[in-house]
Amino acid sequence: MGVIERIFGLIFGEGNMLRGTAEVFRENAEAGAQRGAAAQAQAMVQFGGEFAGTGRGRFDRLMDGINRLPRPLLALGTLGLFVSAMVDPLWFAERMQGIALVPEPLWWLLGVIVSFYFGARHQVKSQQFQQALAGSINRVPRVIDNISMLRDLRADTVRIAATGADARLTSATLHPDQNAALAAWRAKG
Known part of the structure; x- marks a missing residue:
């Protein structure tokens, strides 16, 4: 049994010749997931460092603020047009x-x-x-x-109340109808 055990140990054991040969043609899913997680973690650390706020000057903060303005200004400007x-x-x-x-x-x-x-x-x-x-x-x-x-x-x-060439309207403005309330008020005074 020693020979068979050595053969199976070589194929499936620590050296695992079968796994090494298969990984030449197809990626090991577990190792690929670990590499992907490590790359994503590194990207998040780098991204977080970009927006950490430490080591950034006034100009960088000003430009970040200016870059955030166009969308709200367009939206509020459009609403302002409706209100106006x-x-x-x-x-x-x-x-x-x-x-x-x-x-x-x-x-x-x-x-x-x-x-x-x-x-x-x-x-x-x-x-x-x-x-x-x-x-x-x-x-x-x-x-x-x-x-x-x-x-x-x-x-x-100016001249919003001008009657123009309308004779009837001119006559109505020069000789208005009697206002009963105004006549009573004048009679009291």
Whole structure:
């Protein structure tokens, strides 16, 4: 039995020739998991050291703070636009008329910048800048008229109560109907 025991010891024992041969073609799962856990632990230590706050100067902290601003500012700015549209619709409409003058390539550029910042892929259509600029310039007179009409709607605008060419409205303002409460008040005084 000594010979058979030696053969089995060589194949399955401490030297384990069978395991060594198999690991040439297929990774040992347990050893691979241990290496993966060690690599992950080392990465976490390195990552933690990056954000530990020790040894970092004011500039690094400032840049970290600035890098965290765009998303909240975009979200709060959008909500602010909705609030301003409800609080003062005429002011909001005037600003939106100004935005109508922004040329389309500039909108594409803004989309590229925002998409790039947030990691999204963005394909830009190739358009001619001169055509968009000409279209934008053609809209200027209409936008100016719209802003003028919006300003005429303000309650604090001079001549807001002007009757214009309406004779009936002019007559009604010059000769108002009798106000019974006002007449009684004047009679008491």
